[in-house]
Amino acid sequence: xxxxxxxDTEQLFRIIQSIPSPKxxxxxxxxxxxxxxRIDQMQDPExxxxxxxxxxxxxxxxxxxxxxxxxxxxxxxxxTDEWKRTGVKEGLEYASLTDIITREWSGxxxxxxxxxxxxxxxxxxxxxxxxEIAFNILAEASATELSKQRDPRGFHQQSQxxxxxxxxxxAARNQLESQLGHSVISPAKxxxxxxxxxxxxxxxx
Numbered sequence: 327x328x329x330x331x332x333x334d335t336e337q338l339f340r341i342i343q344s345i346p347s348p349k350x351x352x353x354x355x356x357x358x359x360x361x362x363x364r365i366d367q368m369q370d371p372e373x374x375x376x377x378x379x380x381x382x383x384x385x386x387x388x389x390x391x392x393x394x395x396x397x398x399x400x401x402x403x404x405x406t407d408e409w410k411r412t413g414v415k416e417g418l419e420y421a422s423l424t425d426i427i428t429r430e431w432s433g434x435x436x437x438x439x440x441x442x443x444x445x446x447x448x449x450x451x452x453x454x455x456x457x458e459i460a461f462n463i464l465a466e467a468s469a470t471e472l473s474k475q476r477d478p479r480g481f482h483q484q485s486q487x488x489x490x491x492x493x494x495x496x497a498a499r500n501q502l503e504s505q506l507g508h509s510v511i512s513p514a515k516x517x518x519x520x521x522x523x524x525x526x527x528x529x530x531x
Contacts, residue, residue: 332476386520394459413480423488430492465495520528
């Protein structure tokens with residue numbers, strides 16, 4: 327209804343850089359610091375992992391959850407390396423295979439899973455419970471090992487491998503749920519179970 331000037335994050339940073347006022351100097355110094363840290367992380371990827379751990383702790387995630395999340399990143403990287411080796415194209419094909427794996431063990435595509443949890447732009451993996459992360463790790467690790475054994479070529483052959491990898495986690499999930507008497511797929515998202523700011527302050531005291 328109205329003409330409005332808008333900008334994305336990158337454009338806002340460029341605007342700040344162009345402001346001659348001394349009041350903008352603290353923001354410019356902060357951006358320079360962040361850029362320097364990012365360059366250091368590109369030279370030494372381990373620093374990125376260390377920073378991720380710090381960031382997750384700051385947000386209130388438990389040490390147990392963080393350890394699983396970092397492990398899931400490692401497992402995911404090994405899977406995508408295997409996809410690349412076998413001729414799968416990055417982008418849409420990676421996303422499609424991820425959907426196959428996720429749907430097979432959880433019953434949801436990635437988009438459906440995010441909708442189930444009430445997420446919008448948030449990262450799904452950052453909003454999985456400990457058990458959900460565990461089953462996703464099992465599914466992706468299984469797909470990786472099956473791919474190494476079968477040596478499929480391209481997306482179509484990898485589709486079956488992805489389904490079979492997900493089915494391993496599905497079988498484990500079904501077995502656990504039969505013992506628990508309820509589903510391990512939870513609508514909870516990070517904001518539902520992370521420590522509140524008051525709780526974190528109390529713990530620090």
